[in-house]
Amino acid sequence: MESSSFRLKTAKASGAVLTRLEEWPRASFVREPTPLIGATNLANAMGRAPADVLLKMDAESGFGLGGNKARKLEFELAPDRVEGATHVITCGGPQSNHARLTAAAAARLGLKCVLVVNGDTEPPYTGNAYLHRLFGAEIRPVALAKERDSAMADVAAEIESEGGLAVVIPLGASTPLGTLGYVRAAVEIHVQLHDHPHAGETWIFVSASSCGTYAGLALGFTLLQRKDVKLVGVSADITQAEILESTEGLVDGAGALLGACTPLLPGLLHPTDDYVGPAYGVHSDASEAATILLARTEGVLLDPAYTAKTAAAMLDWARRERIPSGDRMVLWHTGGYPAALAL
Numbered sequence: 001m002e003s004s005s006f007r008l009k010t011a012k013a014s015g016a017v018l019t020r021l022e023e024w025p026r027a028s029f030v031r032e033p034t035p036l037i038g039a040t041n042l043a044n045a046m047g048r049a050p051a052d053v054l055l056k057m058d059a060e061s062g063f064g065l066g067g068n069k070a071r072k073l074e075f076e077l078a079p080d081r082v083e084g085a086t087h088v089i090t091c092g093g094p095q096s097n098h099a100r101l102t103a104a105a106a107a108r109l110g111l112k113c114v115l116v117v118n119g120d121t122e123p124p125y126t127g128n129a130y131l132h133r134l135f136g137a138e139i140r141p142v143a144l145a146k147e148r149d150s151a152m153a154d155v156a157a158e159i160e161s162e163g164g165l166a167v168v169i170p171l172g173a174s175t176p177l178g179t180l181g182y183v184r185a186a187v188e189i190h191v192q193l194h195d196h197p198h199a200g201e202t203w204i205f206v207s208a209s210s211c212g213t214y215a216g217l218a219l220g221f222t223l224l225q226r227k228d229v230k231l232v233g234v235s236a237d238i239t240q241a242e243i244l245e246s247t248e249g250l251v252d253g254a255g256a257l258l259g260a261c262t263p264l265l266p267g268l269l270h271p272t273d274d275y276v277g278p279a280y281g282v283h284s285d286a287s288e289a290a291t292i293l294l295a296r297t298e299g300v301l302l303d304p305a306y307t308a309k310t311a312a313a314m315l316d317w318a319r320r321e322r323i324p325s326g327d328r329m330v331l332w333h334t335g336g337y338p339a340a341l342a343l
C-alpha cells in the first residue's frame, strides 16, 4: 500500500512537471476546452445507464475543420520553432488529416507548406485532398509511404539551397514534442470530468496510429495519478505490439522533455488491433454500423479510418461485458470529418 508521504511526493512531482508543461512554448490553434458531452441516447441504445457514455469532441478543436493533430501542432509549430522559418514540410496519404491541419497552421503562421503525399494524387480532389490544396500547400507526390522521409529531407535541402528554412514535421506530428499536446489534453479532460462525478472506472477509447495521441494521454493520466482511468488504444492500421512499442518510445521522449521519468500507471494501457477490419481507411461491418448508430443517436459524424473503428471497439467491448457495469466509457473523437465526406 502507498504511504501518504509517497502520494504527496508524487503529487508534488507531477505538479512541477505540469507547470513545466504549461510553460512550454506553443502556438495557439485549439479552442480549449473541446466539448465533453453526455451521450445519453447512445448509452440508452447500448443498454447502459445515461451517464455511462461520454464523447470528448476533439473533432471540434475549432481550427482547420478540427481533429487531434491541432494539439500536437501547437508544440511542433511553437514560436521558437518557427522563428526564421519560411516553410513547413510534412507528409501523409492523400486523405491525411494531419497534412490538412499542417497546411492550415502554416497558412495561419504566414509560412509556405509543402506536403509529401504518397499514393493517388490524381483529381478529383475531395475531402482532405481538396483542403490540402485550398489551404495553399504545394504537393510533392511519392509513390510509396517508405519514400516520404527521404523526400521531405530533399525538399528541406532544396528550400535551404534557395535561402529559405524549413521546419520538418514527421508523420502525424507524433514526436516527443507533439505528444505534449495530448499530455495537456489529459489535464483538460481531468478538469472537465469534475463536472461528471462517477463512482466507477473510466474507460477511454481512442484511436492509435502514429500513437502520439495515445502516448500523450497515457503520460498525462500517469502524471495526474488517475488510477481510475483505463486507456483503450484502437489501432487504425498497426499491430498491438507496434502500438505498445511506439507508445513507450513517445512516453519516454515526452517524459524526458518534462523532466519526468514516471513509469506508466500499471493497468492503464489496453491496446487492441482487433478492429482494423479489411484495411486502413476501409469500413468493416462493425465500423459502418457504429457510424450509423452514432449519427442516428447523437448526430455525430465518424470517419472511416479512425473514429468509426474506435467506436466499433467501444460498442463491442460494452456488448461483451468487458466494461463492468458501474464503469463508464468515453469515446475520444479525434476528428476526420473531411475524410468522412470523401467516400
Ligand SMILES: Cc1ncc(COP(=O)(O)O)c(C=O)c1O
Binding pocket: 067, 068, 096, 097, 098, 172, 174, 207, 208, 209, 210, 211, 212, 213, 214, 303, 306, 307, 334, 335, 336
Ligand atoms: C482523425 C484521426 N484520428 C486519430 C488519428 C491517430 O492519431 P495518432 O497518429 O496520434 O495515433 C489520426 C492520425 O492521423 C487522425 O487523423
